Amino acid sequence: MAEPKKIEVLVYRVGKPGVLETINDDLKSLQALVCGYIEAYTLTPGITLICNEEGRLRGFKPNREVKGGASIVGDFFVCRKSSSGNMLSLTSKDVEKVRTLIEAQP
Numbered sequence: 001m002a003e004p005k006k007i008e009v010l011v012y013r014v015g016k017p018g019v020l021e022t023i024n025d026d027l028k029s030l031q032a033l034v035c036g037y038i039e040a041y042t043l044t045p046g047i048t049l050i051c052n053e054e055g056r057l058r059g060f061k062p063n064r065e066v067k068g069g070a071s072i073v074g075d076f077f078v079c080r081k082s083s084s085g086n087m088l089s090l091t092s093k094d095v096e097k098v099r100t101l102i103e104a105q106p
Helices: 027-034 093-101
Strands: 006-013 019-024 036-043 047-050 060-065 068-075 076-081
Touching: 006 093, 019 027, 027 036, 027 047, 027 076, 036 076, 036 093, 047 068, 047 093, 060 093, 076 093
Parallel strands: none
Antiparallel strands: 006 019, 006 076, 036 047, 047 076, 060 068
């Protein structure tokens, strides 16, 4: 069995600062990171936030607010997304941009 592709993402756990991590790019690993079904939220063209689709229903704790005032609950991560929908590693420029969009929140 082939090893899953690995990607570098920013992971935001509730109550902790964002951390750059290398994760497996397979559905089981992505779901484990957000504790359930995944939902994609576009931060900027090409950069996507992945969170738990049922986080609010399941009573997950608030994590961060992002652009437009959207409140994200539970652990989530941010990655690049290709035009064909594949998840990709963040570039160093992406990391700076994401940190500005998310960590600059009060």
